[in-house]
Amino acid sequence: MSEIPLTWNQAVKGITEFIEVAIHTILYVRQIYPADLFVRRKKYDTPVFQSRHPALNEYISGTVKAVSDELVLGNVDKVVVVIKDRNQVALERFIFSVQNMIEVESYNKDTSVQDAMSSAQLAQYFRSFLIKLNMIESQLGVLELPTGDEASFAIVLELKENTMPSASKDNEPPPWVPADRQHTTSGVSEKAQLHLLRAVDTGIINISLAVQESEQKLQPTEDPNDFAHDIEGQENAEAS
Numbered sequence: 001m002s003e004i005p006l007t008w009n010q011a012v013k014g015i016t017e018f019i020e021v022a023i024h025t026i027l028y029v030r031q032i033y034p035a036d037l038f039v040r041r042k043k044y045d046t047p048v049f050q051s052r053h054p055a056l057n058e059y060i061s062g063t064v065k066a067v068s069d070e071l072v073l074g075n076v077d078k079v080v081v082v083i084k085d086r087n088q089v090a091l092e093r094f095i096f097s098v099q100n101m102i103e104v105e106s107y108n109k110d111t112s113v114q115d116a117m118s119s120a121q122l123a124q125y126f127r128s129f130l131i132k133l134n135m136i137e138s139q140l141g142v143l144e145l146p147t148g149d150e151a152s153f154a155i156v157l158e159l160k161e162n163t164m165p166s167a168s169k170d171n172e173p174p175p176w177v178p179a180d181r182q183h184t185t186s187g188v189s190e191k192a193q194l195h196l197l198r199a200v201d202t203g204i205i206n207i208s209l210a211v212q213e214s215e216q217k218l219q220p221t222e223d224p225n226d227f228a229h230d231i232e233g234q235e236n237a238e239a240s
Contacts, residue, residue: 005116008109009072011204014119016068018126019079019096022209023060023155024050025133026081026094030143032151044127047134063155066165071205072109074100075163080156082183086149090183091217092140099206116203125200129209132197139195140213156183191215 006014021043028038028049033056038049051057070076081094102113117125145151159165192214199208 003118003120005112005114005118006122006202006204007112008104008204010119011113011116011122011202012068012071014122014126014202015098015205015207016064016071018044018129018207019067020060020064021048021050021126022094022096022129022133023064023081024048025130026083027051027153029134029136030083030092030151032083032153044123044130046127046130048130060155067155067157069166070157070159071098073166074103075159075166076157077160078156078158078185080158080183080185082154082156083143083151084154084183085145085151088183089216090214091143091151092214093183093185093212095185095210095212097208097210100204101201101206102204104204113204122200122202125198129198129200132209136197136211140211154183158184185212191219193218 024038025048027033028035028051033051033053037051037053037056039052041048041050051060067076067079076098078098079096081096082090083092083094084090104111104113143151157165192212194210194212197209197211200206
C-alpha cells in the first residue's frame with residue numbers, strides 16, 4: 001500500500017467505510033439478528049461478519065452514505081448505534097466520536113495533507129478497532145433480555161452545535177428524523193458506564209469508539225418518555 005499521506009476525501013471515505021463495517025460487526029457480536037443472517041468476510045486483514053439480508057444492508061449503506069454527506073461538510077459530532085429493547089429503551093450505545101483537526105477548502109480536498117497518516121496506517125488502526133469489537137462480549141457480557149423480548153437497533157447522527165442536516169438530494173425524502181432523546185448521548189444518566197475501545201488521530205479527522213451501557217440495562221427501571229431534537233435514522237426496512 002502507498003505511504004502517501006491521506007487527503008481530506010480519502011479520510012472521509014476511509015472513516016465511513018469503517019463505520020459501515022463496524023455496524024455490521026456490532027449487530028453480529030451483540031446478536032441483534034441470528035448468526036446465520038451473516039457471512040464471514042475479511043476486511044483490514046481481519047475476519048469480519050457482514051449481513052446478507054438485502055433490506056438490512058440497504059438500510060445500513062443508505063444511512064452511512066447520509067453520514068458521509070455530513071462528514072464531508074464537517075458537520076458530524078457523533079454517530080451512535082443504539083441497541084434497544086422492544087419498548088425502545090436504550091440498552092447500549094456504540095459511540096463513534098468525530099473531531100475535525102484541520103479545515104480544508106473544497107478545492108483542496110483531494111490534495112494530500114502534510115503529516116497525515118497513510119491509507120495503510122489507517123487500515124491497521126481500523127483492524128485494531130475491529131479486534132476490540134469482536135471481543136466486546138467478554139467486556140459487556142451477553143445481552144440478556146426478558147423472555148419473549150427482542151433487541152433492535154437505530155443509528156443516531158449527532159451534529160455539531162447549531163448545525164442542521166443538509167438537504168436531501170434527487171428529490172429523495174430526508175434520511176433523518178428527530179431522535180428519541182434517551183437514545184442519544186445527551187439523554188444518558190450519570191449511572192451509565194462508558195468504556196473507551198479505541199481512538200485514532202489521522203492528522204485530518206480524529207475518530208474514537210466507545211460503548212456505553214445504559215442505566216436501564218445495568219439497573220432496569222421504568223421506560224423514559226422524553227424526546228430529543230438530535231437526528232436519528234429510522235429502520236425503513238426490517239430484516240426478518
